[in-house]
Amino acid sequence: MNTAYESASLRNPKPELLDPAHVAGRNNTLDSIISSMPTFNNVSVDTDCTIHGQQSWLVTAAVANAGNVQCQKCQWERDAYQDKMRSMKAELLASLEMPSEHINADFSQWSVTGDNQLRERIAIIVSFAKKYAASYQKGCENILLTGNTGTGKTKLACLIANEIIRQRYHTRMTVAFKRSGQIQQEIKATWDKSSNDSDAAYIERLSRSTVLIIDEVGEADTGYSDKAADKDRERLSAIIDRRYQLRLPTIITTNMTADEFYHHMGDRASDRLRQNLVDIACVWPSYRMLTGNVRSL
Ligand SMILES: Nc1ncnc2c1ncn2[C@@H]1O[C@H](COP(=O)(O)OP(=O)(O)O)[C@@H](O)[C@H]1O
Ligand SMILES: [Mg+2]
Numbered sequence: 001m002n003t004a005y006e007s008a009s010l011r012n013p014k015p016e017l018l019d020p021a022h023v024a025g026r027n028n029t030l031d032s033i034i035s036s037m038p039t040f041n042n043v044s045v046d047t048d049c050t051i052h053g054q055q056s057w058l059v060t061a062a063v064a065n066a067g068n069v070q071c072q073k074c075q076w077e078r079d080a081y082q083d084k085m086r087s088m089k090a091e092l093l094a095s096l097e098m099p100s101e102h103i104n105a106d107f108s109q110w111s112v113t114g115d116n117q118l119r120e121r122i123a124i125i126v127s128f129a130k131k132y133a134a135s136y137q138k139g140c141e142n143i144l145l146t147g148n149t150g151t152g153k154t155k156l157a158c159l160i161a162n163e164i165i166r167q168r169y170h171t172r173m174t175v176a177f178k179r180s181g182q183i184q185q186e187i188k189a190t191w192d193k194s195s196n197d198s199d200a201a202y203i204e205r206l207s208r209s210t211v212l213i214i215d216e217v218g219e220a221d222t223g224y225s226d227k228a229a230d231k232d233r234e235r236l237s238a239i240i241d242r243r244y245q246l247r248l249p250t251i252i253t254t255n256m257t258a259d260e261f262y263h264h265m266g267d268r269a270s271d272r273l274r275q276n277l278v279d280i281a282c283v284w285p286s287y288r289m290l291t292g293n294v295r296s297l
């Protein structure tokens with residue numbers, strides 16, 4: 001700030017700034033500021049680090065007395081690493097392929113509505129979801145979110161995924177949010193002659209996602225021939241099966257009931273999922289209905 005002002009005043013000096021009395025006044029002010037600053041009693045501390053060798057650091061007496069002064073170069077590297085992790089985590093959260101309203105969202109955006117009994121049940125579900133995210137790892141439960149459209153299944157799945165990233169982030173983490181119909185389209189796109197990808201490679205890649213949400217299973221199947229629908233289910237089943245082998249959990253949402261879903265997916269995939277599954281039936285009124293504003297004219 002001063003620099004800009006001073007360089008301007010050098011080009012066009014203001015007489016009062018050159019007045020020795022004025023300059024002396026300024027110095028007095030500076031002296032009084034400096035003298036009123038707390039003085040730090042710095043002491044030298046030696047560290048011997050396996051990476052950076054012997055180093056000496058000037059630290060305040062208070063820090064030295066607290067003991068355990070560590071190699072500051074290691075500390076700077078740790079700080080830089082943590083900054084990098086924070087920014088990579090933020091990048092991942094911002095880049096997820098999920099409905100934009102859920103990007104970066106957290107459970108504070110989940111409103112609780114309904115009577116006391118429903119509120120209690122939702123509190124249990126939200127508390128489960130947070131704990132699940134905090135301890136997410138290989139071998140933990142699959143989640144099946146069932147219920148009518150508009151009850152927040154997609155939202156809940158996305159909030160869980162976001163929370164997993166916040167709580168369990170690591171640099172090799174990959175997170176995929178796919179609508180079931182989108183998976184089918186993307187697999188079919190690999191069959192195109194111009195594609196460098198193969199369906200098997202796509203399925204393997206998706207199956208290896210650290211977190212996988214398959215949204216709206218069953219939604220795109222109607223209108224297909226039975227045979228095409230069977231093929232779609234087989235491919236979905238292959239992903240569920242592969243994740244089972246890899247001990248990676250899958251989060252699924254569907255508008256079907258749990259029984260309809262098991263029937264739809266067939267025994268093999270259903271049995272794999274049910275080995276370790278939390279089934280959350282979202283049996284409450286649609287959020288859009290509860291909060292909507294419909295006028296009849
Ligand atoms: N508990 C809730 N709190 C806030 N918004 C909600 C809640 N449940 C649903 N919504 C909102 O209602 C809309 C429908 O939710 P969505 O997750 O798409 O439902 P579903 O997947 O069950 O059809 C979305 O805009 C979502 O953000
Ligand atoms: Mg949905």
Ligand SMILES: [Zn+2]
Binds near residue numbers: 049071075
């Ligand atoms: Zn060091």
